[in-house]
Amino acid sequence: MDTSNINDLSEVVEADRIHVWHHLSQHKQYEAVDPRVIVEGKGLRVWDATGRETLDAVSGGVWTVNVGYGRESIANVVRDQLLKMNYFAGSAGSIPGAMFAQRLIEKMPGMTRVYYSNSGSEANEKAYKMVRQIAHQVHGGKKWKILYRERDYHGTTIAALASGGQEERKSFYGPYPEGFVPVPHCLEYRSQWGEVEDYGLRAANAIEEVILREGPDTVGAIILEPVTAGGGVITPPEGYWPRVQEICKKYGLLLIIDEVVCGVGRTGKWFGYQQYGVQPDIVTMAKGVASGYAAISCTVTTEAVFEMFKGNPNDPLDYFRDISTFGGCTAGPAAALENMRIIEDEGLLENTTAMGERLMGNLNALMEKHRVIGQVRGKGLFIGAELVSDRTSREPLAEATVAAVVGAVMKRGVQIGMTNRSVPGFNNTLCLSPALISTADDVDQMSDAIDGALGEICG
Numbered sequence: 001m002d003t004s005n006i007n008d009l010s011e012v013v014e015a016d017r018i019h020v021w022h023h024l025s026q027h028k029q030y031e032a033v034d035p036r037v038i039v040e041g042k043g044l045r046v047w048d049a050t051g052r053e054t055l056d057a058v059s060g061g062v063w064t065v066n067v068g069y070g071r072e073s074i075a076n077v078v079r080d081q082l083l084k085m086n087y088f089a090g091s092a093g094s095i096p097g098a099m100f101a102q103r104l105i106e107k108m109p110g111m112t113r114v115y116y117s118n119s120g121s122e123a124n125e126k127a128y129k130m131v132r133q134i135a136h137q138v139h140g141g142k143k144w145k146i147l148y149r150e151r152d153y154h155g156t157t158i159a160a161l162a163s164g165g166q167e168e169r170k171s172f173y174g175p176y177p178e179g180f181v182p183v184p185h186c187l188e189y190r191s192q193w194g195e196v197e198d199y200g201l202r203a204a205n206a207i208e209e210v211i212l213r214e215g216p217d218t219v220g221a222i223i224l225e226p227v228t229a230g231g232g233v234i235t236p237p238e239g240y241w242p243r244v245q246e247i248c249k250k251y252g253l254l255l256i257i258d259e260v261v262c263g264v265g266r267t268g269k270w271f272g273y274q275q276y277g278v279q280p281d282i283v284t285m286a287k288g289v290a291s292g293y294a295a296i297s298c299t300v301t302t303e304a305v306f307e308m309f310k311g312n313p314n315d316p317l318d319y320f321r322d323i324s325t326f327g328g329c330t331a332g333p334a335a336a337l338e339n340m341r342i343i344e345d346e347g348l349l350e351n352t353t354a355m356g357e358r359l360m361g362n363l364n365a366l367m368e369k370h371r372v373i374g375q376v377r378g379k380g381l382f383i384g385a386e387l388v389s390d391r392t393s394r395e396p397l398a399e400a401t402v403a404a405v406v407g408a409v410m411k412r413g414v415q416i417g418m419t420n421r422s423v424p425g426f427n428n429t430l431c432l433s434p435a436l437i438s439t440a441d442d443v444d445q446m447s448d449a450i451d452g453a454l455g456e457i458c459g
């Protein structure tokens with residue numbers, strides 16, 4: 001990167017310090033240190049306003065930049081599209097909107113319809129509105145409750161938070177809308193039932209218990225992440241998903257799968273649910289859909305779900321009464337189409353599987369050296385290492401120590417993440433989700449930095 005004009009950025013840094021209210025940041029602390037203004041990115045690497053280079057092992061901090069930074073072909077496609085036709089409300093069609101929907105559906109057997117909006121939260125809100133309208137229209141006001149799972153996260157708007165299983169994100173924003181009901185998490189390492197032989201089945205059966213408690217005629221849907229992301233990179237235990245699917249069929253629940261993180265290659269398949277042979281009714285996605293080159297999210301449904309909204313021409317109110325202004329922006333689907341082409345042409349699903357296995361192997365090898373690593377979990381380039389102060393009792397490592405490890409990794413030039421606020425006391429998982437273009441050298445650099453940081457902080 002050309003850092004010759006870096007001094008000119010001091011004004012920018014000051015403007016950022018004084019005027020920008022940063023996401024998820026405690027500003028008293030943030031302002032005490034130099035604000036971090038990222039000015040350039042290429043591949044997996046980013047440079048900040050001081051010229052410091054970092055290897056980004058979290059795809060833009062939050063599992064987003066799947067194809068890496070500086071993709072000229074995406075910028076060109078978006079530029080051309082914006083000059084030709086930048087926007088028209090989503091009640092009309094657009095060339096990239098239609099073409100991306102077609103390409104996406106090819107990757108999702110059983111699904112047929114794509115509803116566009118702008119963020120993961122919004123995509124999930126659309127899904128909830130579909131469930132609620134079906135409850136009114138088809139079930140005579142019944143089946144309006146939506147189940148969600150402890151530790152899962154589905155977004156930041158009020159209804160999305162109501163369906164969030166992370167207490168520390170949720171508290172202070174209630175009261176919440178009614179009808180969102182939690183089911184137990186499926187993290188076997190922290191089993192709620194002690195040692196059980198078939199934990200996956202036990203955790204899935206816990207969903208049935210909630211349905212029976214609430215009354216099956218009141219419950220319309222369940223939303224789940226294929227692999228829980230910010231709640232601790234929780235891969236589902238053996239047997240979990242098939243049983244969840246059975247339960248949904250048995251009680252007539254719509255299965256909503258939140259692919260906001262897992263979608264578009266992150267786990268080594270196009271979608272996380274495809275790792276587990278499950279067939280959803282509604283799938284939501286955002287982050288990696290256009291790798292952050294434009295804002296786009298999708299709520300994808302089966303034809304059976306869509307059929308319920310086709311409407312009766314004699315009733316002018318019989319349709320999905322929803323809109324998202326910027327769901328009509330063409331930059332999103334144009335970028336998403338090119339993003340998908342890159343993943344295909346560069347073989348990034350295969351690379352994700354191979355590099356994911358290498359990174360998992362490296363981290364598993366570190367367990368021999370660092371007793372603070374309690375468990376390594378993940379799928380593809382989506383990996384978590386849960387840190388504990390004692391391997392036998394599995395006492396979680398203190399959050400401040402985990403944060404110090406993340407800081408020490410950063411000092412070594414690599415940015416990783418840690419569990420977002422999930423269960424109080426359990427913000428103890430290191431998170432890695434580098435771009436799908438990662439090379440063997442890149443993933444080795446990540447695990448080497450973690451090795452050094454654990455040695456420095458945890459001895």
Ligand code: PLP
Nearest residue numbers: 119120121153154155260261286
């Ligand atoms: N769903 C999951 C699994 C997420 O991790 C997130 C954000 O991190 C969301 C939904 C919300 O997406 P957004 O921040 O785009 O609203």
